[in-house]
Amino acid sequence: MRTKKWPFVYVGLVTVLTYVPILLTVVYSFNESKISSVWGGFSLRWYGELLRDRDLREALVNSLILALFSCLAAAVIGTTGAIGMYRKKSRLNEAVAMVSMLPIMIPEIILGMVFLSVFSLMNLPFGMVTLVIAHTAFCIPYVYSMVSTRLVGMDKSLEEAAMDLGAGPFRVFWDVTFPAIAPGILSGVMLSFAMSFDDVVISIFVTGSRVNTLPVKIYTKLKTGVTPEINALATVLLAVTVLLLAGAALVGRQKRRRELPPGEHSI
Numbered sequence: 001m002r003t004k005k006w007p008f009v010y011v012g013l014v015t016v017l018t019y020v021p022i023l024l025t026v027v028y029s030f031n032e033s034k035i036s037s038v039w040g041g042f043s044l045r046w047y048g049e050l051l052r053d054r055d056l057r058e059a060l061v062n063s064l065i066l067a068l069f070s071c072l073a074a075a076v077i078g079t080t081g082a083i084g085m086y087r088k089k090s091r092l093n094e095a096v097a098m099v100s101m102l103p104i105m106i107p108e109i110i111l112g113m114v115f116l117s118v119f120s121l122m123n124l125p126f127g128m129v130t131l132v133i134a135h136t137a138f139c140i141p142y143v144y145s146m147v148s149t150r151l152v153g154m155d156k157s158l159e160e161a162a163m164d165l166g167a168g169p170f171r172v173f174w175d176v177t178f179p180a181i182a183p184g185i186l187s188g189v190m191l192s193f194a195m196s197f198d199d200v201v202i203s204i205f206v207t208g209s210r211v212n213t214l215p216v217k218i219y220t221k222l223k224t225g226v227t228p229e230i231n232a233l234a235t236v237l238l239a240v241t242v243l244l245l246a247g248a249a250l251v252g253r254q255k256r257r258r259e260l261p262p263g264e265h266s267i
Contacts, residue, residue, distance in 0.1 A: 022238065029231035046228040047236075056233065059217040063197055066128065066213060070135035071143075071192035077136070078143025079185055083177070086151040101145065103138040111138060112205030119206060126208035134206045135196040142195065143188030150184035194241075 029047075033040030050056065081100065085093055103111065115134045124130055154177070162172045200215040207216060221230055 025231050026235045026238070029228060029235040031228050031231075034228065046232040049229050050232045050236070053229070055212070056214070056217060059212045059214040062128070062211055063214040066131050066135060067193045067196040069132050070139050070196040071189045073132070073136040074139035074143050074192045075185055075189050078140045078188060079147050079181070081140070082144050082147035082151060083173075083181075086148065097144075097148070101141045104141045108138075108199075108201040112202040115202065116205045126206060127211045130206040130208070131203060131211065131213070134202050135199065138199075138202065139192035139196055142191045143185065146184040146188035146191070147181050148184075150181040154180045 028039075030042050030044065031039055032043035032045060085096060111134075115130070115137075119126065119130050119133075158176050158180075159172050162176050167175065198215050199213075200219050203213050203216050204219075207213065218230060218233065221227070
């Protein structure tokens with residue numbers, strides 16, 4: 001009986017350690033008091049302050065633009081690389097795949113220092129351009145791994161059948177390969193967007209004085225202590241993330257239902 005209780009104990013500990021801090025952050029975002037640790041009554045005051053903070057709004061826009069460009073560039077490069085490695089069999093495939101995954105294995109502080117040195121040697125002005133380059137570099141492995149996984153499970157005979165029917169390389173890719181790997185690309189893009197959006201370490205090294213991202217702005221504000229305004233911002237970001245994940249799960253569920261035979265939808 002004792003061994004049967006351990007899974008529940010484990011789940012309980014994980015739940016407490018993970019979700020209680022999140023719940024407290026949400027609760028104290030509605031705190032009237034300026035001191036986060038002291039409850040002063042329910043209020044939406046800090047959400048209003050958040051909307052009036054021009055610097056935070058600008059940092060949010062910069063983070064969204066950065067994450068969007070980074071994940072799209074990573075999607076193109078990562079997908080192209082995965083398809084190329086899948087179609088060209090070589091003894092070096094495993095070595096190339098391992099090298100491709102290095103950006104997510106190397107500590108971020110080392111990557112940040114490397115990017116800082118390279119951009120300095122190139123005399124490249126620090127700002128949005130350097131941020132996009134650096135973020136794209138560490139986002140590529142996420143897309144590459146997701147697409148590679150989908151390609152491994154794809155039936156090669158489908159491409160061969162399309163070519164036998166007279167379809168050209170582009171037609172085969174668009175009608176056969178792309179629909180098969182689209183879920184992997186979407187997963188990689190979403191993961192890349194999330195990783196780019198909340199990155200702090202690398203962004204600190206490669207950003208300029210005129211460009212500030214939201215995570216860096218929050219990190220700077222946290223040096224003076226956690227304020228209800230920061231709690232409100234964290235709550236808004238949490239709500240948006242939950243809505244995006246719920247939407248993605250709903251779309252995936254509907255897609256799976258459409259792929260099932262008509263007689264199995266009711267099961």
